[in-house]
Amino acid sequence: MSVKDLVRMANQIAVNQAHLSDDDAVALVAQHLTMFWAPALRRDLQVAAESGDTGLNAVALRAVRQLQPA
Amino acid sequence: MTVTVYIPRDSSARAVGADEVAVALTAEAARRGDEIRIVRNGSRGMLWLEPFVEVEVDGTRVGYGPVQAGDVAALLDAGLLTGADHGLKHGAVDDLPWLARQDRLTYARMGVIDPLDLADYETHGGLAGLRNAVAMTPQEVVDAVSASGLRGRGGAGFPAGRKWQTVLSAPGDTKYICCNADEGDSGTYADRMLMEGDPFTLLEGMTIAGLAVGATHGYIYIRSEYPDARDILNAAIGAARTFGWLGTDVLGSGRAFDINVRMGAGAYICGEETSMLDSLEGKRGMVRAKPPLPALEGLFGKPTVVNNVLTLGSVPFVLAEGADAHASRGLDRSLGTQVFQLAGNIKQGGVVELGFGVTLRELVEDFGGGTASGRPIRAIQVGGPLGSYLTPDQLDLPMEYETFAAAGAMVGHGGIVVHDDTVDMAKLARFAMEFCSEESCGKCTPCRVGSTRGVEVIDRITAGDDRAGNLTLLLDLCDVMTDGSLCAMGGLTPMPVLSALTKFPEDFGLTAQEVTS
């Protein structure tokens, strides 16, 4: 799975929560990723998030960091 | 001093040279230095005298006719403008027995006034009915029409008041008044003459109807064969709008009513009220099944009064002079007057307005003077192409709905077409079927297919091809058409056919016994 695509999709989810406070948005993105993304995808994203500048926006990055280890 | 000369603008008068007379008179008078004012009036209805020229002399109108353009110089030479004698002079018009014997209510102003001069119209009693109606409640107006006994003049004779009451009582904000001016029956032309000669009377009747039932819009559906009537009506409507009669505030009543003229396009069937409504809606003029009644679901599906020209044209009199004045004329349940039209092979063709009950003989012989050919009358068709043929021995029948119906005939629209003894009644019977096949809307089978088969079966009878078998078939066909057709077109076509067959079997190569057995 291309990390670039995962980042793009995660960012897109985050951007669509613009009406929420950052904390709420982070929670919602994390919940969405848990509910709808296969563990492998989350795992790839988590790995990428820890490895440095992935291009994840602030909300998405926080959300990814909040995810349970998949 | 300017002399007023009346030359009809009626299209029948024009068809025999009225325009040319007017042109010639204008030119000749100018050449002579005579000061004249030509008024193009409606026709007095003495059509055999058209072009009928009237000269106003000392307040009296003196009539000359029939005048041709070529006669103008001689007439002027003889002193036309002073009412002088001439071979074409008939004397004071009002005193002519043919007119004096009539009882003109609907046609009161016919030929008298300038059709488009609203002041002239008012001077001669116009707008009195509408002014009364404006002061009445809708129900009072409807009640007056009901009390007058006015019945639909278009042929069916349905009580106008009852129809109006249905529309008045129908729920809904949008209602219409539709004037059926698709006068397509041969032998009838009284609607046309009224529209051309006194259009304001029709507009007044429609306006009264509008106020009575709560309609704010009226349409006049006029056949395309009457272009003159259309133009005159449009001009009259324009004048009425300017006057403050038609429009948003009818004569200051605060109520709105306006009228538009719509033209047909060559379809006899559109004189049938439901197909007229379809045609007014811009559709094929197909007959609608009833119910629903047009009074409840008419034009564009809204409650609609559909009356013909003479019916609506009779309304101003009722409202001006009172229901009783109308109801005092006529016979039995046929109250008021009818404008009878004498046509065909007749010496003195024209319109005669008299109370119902006048006999056919009075009309054909006294007013009409017998046939134009001078030969004996053989058949008279009353009530248009769908009416029965009557024989000379029926001349004493009073012109009245129920009497005629009992005699297997119909008064219809009051058209009377006379045929002399050279007529071939089998041809006319065949023509009745042919006419139906030409003009059927095509919706129902008895009319659509039956009329064509009718022509063929009559042809086989007259050709002597299995006369007995084809006679039976023709009688069966007439039965199917009479009882099976959707509307009067197919339903009544057997009337002329069967009356011709039973009264003139010899024309079909049949004997009376064969036909009746």
Place this chain on the structure above:
Amino acid sequence: MRSWSFDVKRLTLGEMTERSLSEIAGGASLEAADPTSARVRAVAEARSAEPGPLLEILHDVQNEFGHLPESTTPVVAEVLNLSRAEVHGVISFYSDFHTAPPAEVTVAICRGEACQAVGAEALADYAKSRLGVDVGAHAKDGSVGLEQIFCFGNCALGPTASVAGRLHGRVTAERLDALIDDAQAGGSSS
């Protein structure tokens, strides 16, 4: 739906106009090249706000062109938001509407009973032989056409004929000859 079916690489403008007019609302560019369609549209639009105006529009178009040009059906249908079939059905119902140009002079004989009572059938037969055409037909050169009418409302003064749009009563064979001659000479008869 049919207009999607392109079987040829390139449609001529004429074909385009025919196929697409009803589909393309306000197809101004096509009509720019087809003045007749544009004019029909203008005539139709002038009355399109009236209730049920189809007959009135068809009269107006026919008054202007003498007949209903081919584009009448698609253009009027489009303006009034009717189907082409409906407009076609209406045009074909009424005997007044013609989709081909009229003859230069049209002679119409009344065949109503009142006129028949005074010889209309003989007059019609005479007209047929004089003009060499059947009722409802045009002379080959388009100079004259013969039609039958059922009643002009001139029933007391028959036989009745209309020649080049003018009504005449008490028409005899000789008078008809004169009227036709006069009309064909371009004059107004008297």
Place this chain on the structure above:
Amino acid sequence: MTLLHEPARRVLSDMGTPAVPGESTVEVEIDGLAVTVPEGTSIMRAAAEAGIDVPKLCATDTLKSFGSCRVCLVEIEGRPGAPASCTTPVAPGMKVATSSPKVDRLRRGIIELYLSDHPADSCADGACELHAMAETVGLTDVRYGQQGHNHLNIEVDASNPYFSFDPKACIVCSRCVRACDEVQGTFALTVEGRGFESLISASGTSFMESECVSCGACVQACPTTALQEKSVIELGMPTRTVKTTCAYCGVGCSFDAEMRGDELVRMTPSKEGGANEGHSCVKGRFAWGYATHRERITVPMVRESITDEWREVSWDEAIAFTAQRFTTLQEQYGPDSIGGITSSRCTNEEVFVVQKMVRAAFGNNNVDTCARVCHSPTGYGLKQTFGTSAGTQDFKSVEDADVILLIGANPTDAHPVFASRMKKRLRQGAQLVVVDPRRIDLVRTPHIEAAHHLPLLPGTNVAMVNALAHVVVSEGLVDREFVASRCEDESFAAWESFIARPENSPEAMESATGVAASEIRAAARLYATAPNAAIYYGLGVTEHSQGSTMVMGMANLAMATGNIGRNGVGVNPLRGQNNVQGSCDMGSFPHEFSGYRHVSDDTVRVLFEDAWGREMRAEPGLRIPNMFDAAVAGTFRGLFVQGEDVAQSDPNITHVTAALTALDTLVVQDLFLNETAKFAHVFLPGTSFLEKDGTFTNAERRINRVRPVMAPKTGKDEWQVACDIATAMGYPMGYDEASQIMDEIAQVTPTFSGVSFAHLDEAGSLQWPCNDAAPEGTPIMHVDEFVRGKGHFVPTPYVPTDEKANRKFPLLLTTGRILSQYNVGAQTRRTANVEWHSEDLLEMHEADAAERGISEGDWVALNSRVGETHMRAHITDRVPQGVVYTTFHHPESGANVVTTENSDWATNCPEYKVTAVQMRPANAVDPHRVRADA
């Protein structure tokens, strides 16, 4: 059930005139029988209710009475003449005789007239009602003969590929014209001329050149053989009937498959069909010939490599081959290395077994469905707001709508039978608002004119719905009572304050949507103030980067205006495929089991684990695009594709084919060797709907039975194949018949617990939820409360798509369907429907064409950042400047070569509806010709 105590009534198949709604009734006496009917009922129908069949020709109960044939004349005591029973309503106390010497004679006379202009030999197999009627009335001799004036020499119009019009047999009853007007709403037919010369005519031209859309309503209505299916002419009249369901769009029309022996002669729409009530479209009624097309594959085939030739094998070998390869992959790359895609074209039962195969035999949740690429946002959005992933209404509900808000759907092309119902309501006076970049037919089509067309720029739906909602909130048009009693206070308050922000006003959104604020305001007021306002939408809503947001935006709008929970309102997805709803219901999504229950829900999982005897994963599996990405990345190696042509229908074909090429094992189950099969190692022949036994669930949640009219041409029921693969992979799975699968679905799915084939056969159809709470199903949802309890509002910020027009790609491409073709065209391209639409065309505005030197019919190269394709130009003002449009029915043009990987943020539904493109004239590279030459 009081009916049981009334005298037994024989209900006739055709009651003559439509039923009259109404409370008050009238009692009349017909032929001595007392009958009570609603006021306004025709005598004919009242007689039919009493079991008396009044002779008729022009009357039929699907059309308003007309009164033209005059065969149905009756006598009424005390009334003169013989009124037509079809047009005469009953009156209290009326005494009617439907037979008497007089009316019998009249009927014979009328039939005699008909037969004098009707071919004597047109009565094959009782196809002609006129001849049957002649027999009924006892007419033997036509005394007129047939030598008179007649129509017996008029030529047949055989221009339509499916039916012909023979004017000789026509009786001018206008049933066809009326059916076209009243039922279909196209007004393509008329009577030409009048009187005896009257002829049925398609606007004076041939049927094919006319406005006819070939729906078949006229053929259905014709009482004689004048309008007749060519198949009937060729094969003869059918002799038996099988009731089944159409397999095209999400309307789910009920049909009678009419058979002669084992041969299908014709498909006629069923009047009892809840979805279609006797109507059909050109596809369902006529385009079924693909089922026996010569290109159909009926034998399994395998190959080691996609460069090898196919090898026909036995079913056993094919299944063993498949199971062995999948098992090997799992051993080699892990259990998650394989997955499956279910099809929205297959039955619920077939779908259910495939997802069960994945979850139980594959042991993972890597199952997705083609709904992913069409209506997945509907599932997500309606679940969030209302609590269930389905439309709220039945189709009939549209008859009560006063305002219809149609967004991103083109029903006259894509859902034609529902479009006809909608048009009927619009002709009755309901108002229409169309939100669509393109001027679809419904914006203005004979007798229909939208009150507002909001031609927004592609990709700005959310901006539009926010602007509409902003008007509702800011102009005091919220239904406070509804919101207070039915919705969550807190989420409403949050939404209200969000939507009231100035940035959501029509004025602020004007530049985004390209639609004048005044128009948006007017449309919003119209919607919000209507007694009943309904939203209908299609893929123009879902196939966007904010597809799910838009679905929630519409749900918010409907809740805020109180337009939920009764007839005439609601939020209604028009589903693309016949069983999109069903395939989603059946648990085809990687995150949920049947009935939309999340895999993480322990209670649910235990239920399935108990039922299936296998442990279930609590984590979602891969979605289709994930599968493709993972295939390219090498972690996903094997795929089972049930009846979907992903290589044509999915976006960014280059990427898709790269993924398919990378797979070790691709198993395709389909009717034809489609584009996807080019990359497959196993081809398992599927069955057409004519061979299936099962159910489809349409867009209104209506479960309809699909019944086999012929044995499977493959020798195996399609559901059996997945069972066999699962079994071969070590998970025994088997059913004796399809009904057992539904029984299992009912057992594990609470919303289906009352559904069984037996119940369906008895009821005709059932709309889920169908369970103890609603034993006969649920036409309208959320009536007293939302499925989730209180309605949930979700703020919907507008986030412009990344796919923007720019200097390189200055145009926006959007895609859609056309009436005669269906989806990737696998079926319709194998029927005569190609006569209407033989290629995909690129619609463009005149100015865009002129700027590039493109003329009508020119070949155009269309390219986006991901690919280039060629198609021919069609210049039209249906699309605004800056927008181009095409269909995706033909693989030659391959519209999806240019669509991109962009997708809905919540569901990954592809953003088919927005692609930035450029175009240029192309030198006539005719792909058709190239292929023909090859």
